[in-house]
Amino acid sequence: MTASRFLLAASGFAFFATAAAAEPTTYPLTLENCGETITFDKAPVTSATVGQAATEVLYSLGLGDKVTGTSVWFNDVLPEFAEVNAKVPRLADNDPSFESVVAKKPGLVAVQFVWHVGPEGIVATRTQFHEVGIPTYVLPADCVAKDNSIGVDGTRSELFSTASIHQGVRELARIFDVQDRGAAFVAELVKREADAIERAKALNLTDVSAAFWFSSAEMDIDPYVAGRKGAPAYMMDKLGIRNVVESDEEWPVVGWETIAKANPSMIVIAKMDRRRFPADDYLKKIEFLKSDPVASQMDAVKNNRIVIMDAHAMDATIRTIAGIEVLSAALKDFGLAK
Amino acid sequence: MNFCSARPTRASRLGRGAMGAAALFAAVLAGTCIGETPIPVLTVLQTLANKIFGAAHVVDPIDVGIIWNYRLPRAIVAACCGAGLAVSGMVLQSLLRNALADPYLLGISAGASTGAVAVTVAGLGAGAVSMSLGAFIGAVTAFLMVALLARAAGGGVTLRGTGQIVLAGIAGSQLFNALTSFIITKSANAEQARGIMFWLLGNLSGARWPDVWLAVPVAIVGLGACIWYARALDAFSFGAESAASLGVPVRVVQVVLIGLTALVTAVMVSIVGSIGFVGLVIPHAARFLVGVRHGRLGPATALIGAVFLIAADVLSRTIVPGQVLPIGVITALVGAPAFALILVRGRRRS
């Protein structure tokens, strides 16, 4: 999986390197971003990031040399960016302090999650950054059609769409005046997604269902599973898979009893580097599924239809597209087509 | 309130015991029949018949798993926790002569949280220690600190100083709550913190048979000790000095019972998290119903606690379809009005 993703990403680089030049950005540039109006007189010279997804978007745009500090890491950086990332200092593995970000005097702070810089922001509010003359940009994937004041992880009012990921890539490309690279990268994401959907459509699937298991606070306890509005729900929607979970929350807690009775055709489990709960380890998840007296009776487990997916792909990030590809491939491998 | 019912005869005591056992049995059965998803009662009975009496009804294996491995152990663990926490609360209220005493007074809940967070968030124990074990170690550590502090603060000079234990408990709880916050803000992200909060409010969804084999003996030992010391606990009605003059070895009883309640609470908290309200309110409810004599009060408290927690757990699974609410929310939401009713009725009758 990693190798294929690397190849795809590498071909993407080649793609936008040769793509026809898009319009250069005209400054001053004014943008509406997650409820705030931001203005740029010129392209920022440097940027600090809060959130791995924001960091990886900048790397994808070839702006690695402009990133002067990163924070909030969930996983290892994508392998194609390992080299670039090694030269960038980490402000913090988790939440950075306001001052450590400001100390870098960045021309822009690019942010993944609203809860880091929103009205209750735990790093600081956006106003605080703006008062010291540092503009902020929050990836629209976390605020388009999403109310971050409701629920712990926020609540989406409509189904997430990769369009909001594309929007984030394009807007960052405009801010940094690399619109041709942005357009090329979006084109690549769109094509990969369309191809994956096409491959799934060709299988002519009927009534395939799934549950996405992110983790559990304790091994036997009710798990965190994907709700019906987030990135996993989008993947399932596009590939014609029914989500057995019916909750609008991003990651609701649903009992194994409910999941087992719904008896999904496949189970997608998250693979992550985090090891806070035993269930963070995908091997432990598989062990549970095979040994639990109820979970082991599900069709998905009996027929070994378990998909292992990068946890960060289950969040609304550029990795989501890789998630769609993994899921599409799994549908084919499992021979669910009739 | 009937202050002077006739002393129960052997037959009426047996009758009450049988009624209590029947109520408990009915509650466990209800907890097994009602769950997140509808399973016909007949299927439940057939499954139980297969498992217990070796009958050979044909039942869907998923249903068998849900009934036998999820719901039944869950109901039994709920009963044990309800009984254990309620009895612990009753013992502390009696010993410390403080109506507001609950099993978490001695820093146990705060310590358990710290232990759980230290293991899950800070990664202490490097994966070899489960969250439950971490919670247990935290709870016992906090309790020992509180006990030492209470001793150092002069609880040992006269028999009058139960205030020191309460104050030491408050100090210990504050310290461990602060430690928990420190660990969370230092290293957690939102998703982890949510998992912890969920657990802190109490969660029975992970209860399986091994938990039953832990919870049942602990609950029985707790209740047994309370019945064994029933007369000693009665003697604390007028305070520790009065108990001493009635021939109660006050220090011994205090150390044994406080230590035991701490242990019972720590075990329950490590299995299901900090479920509030039960330990504080159930003993009062039981006092209203059967009076203050511990020979009757102990078993009644245990029974009401057990039935109450099973009922609360059933509600937590069914009140919002497709979603499980934290049981601590239910115990307070249902328990507070129920207790208010008992208070008002008790007042009218006395």
Add this chain to the structure above:
Amino acid sequence: MILEARNLGWSVRGRAIVSNVDLAVREGETLGLVGPNGSGKSTLMRLLAGIVRSTSGEVRIRGQKLHGMPRRQAAQLIAFLEQQAETTEAISVRDAVELGRTPWLTPLQPWSDEDDRVVRQALADTDMEGFECRSWATLSGGERQRVHLARALAQQPQLLLLDEPTNHLDIQHQLSILKLVADLPITSVVALHDLNQALGCDRVGMMSAGQLVALGPPRDILTAERIAAVFGVRATIVVDPEDGTSIFRFHTA
């Protein structure tokens, strides 16, 4: 000699509250203990009851050392009524009196008809029959003190220790409680506030600054000179024309 204290003392953080008390209580007598506030009366009572462990000297009950005796056995010999023992529990009079049987019961030796009989007798002895079902909260101060006394009697002790049993009671209840105690056929030690009431005891001990400064018949102990020295008041003796008994009248020194 039912109870004997030798060189008895108790100090806390180096400060002596009670020291060098030698005292022997005789079979059947009522011994009064008087002394100003803070003279160590209550502490001495608790030492004699064995509730507080002495820091020097010893107490013997029927020749046996009190310290080291199991509480249960001690409570079968000595009943102690502290000052103002209160409860907020919804306890009934019978519940309270039944507590007196605690030292005679074990989990394996449960309540018997004999216990019922003792409780009934204790209630009768304290004129509290008919009050069994009353709740503690509804009792007056005098009734509560009677219930405490009934509880102590239900212990069937050989020695009764009473710490200011008439405190906070109106005069009628003071007299009736004292009469009750005096009429009981049981050895008792009573800490008293009122020197006139102490005149009715068989013997009186006077405490001052933690020491037992005098012990003997009331007339010999309660002299004007000693009262002036210990209590700091001038006392004159007045004779009641009704029955010819003498009582104290006090004046500021």
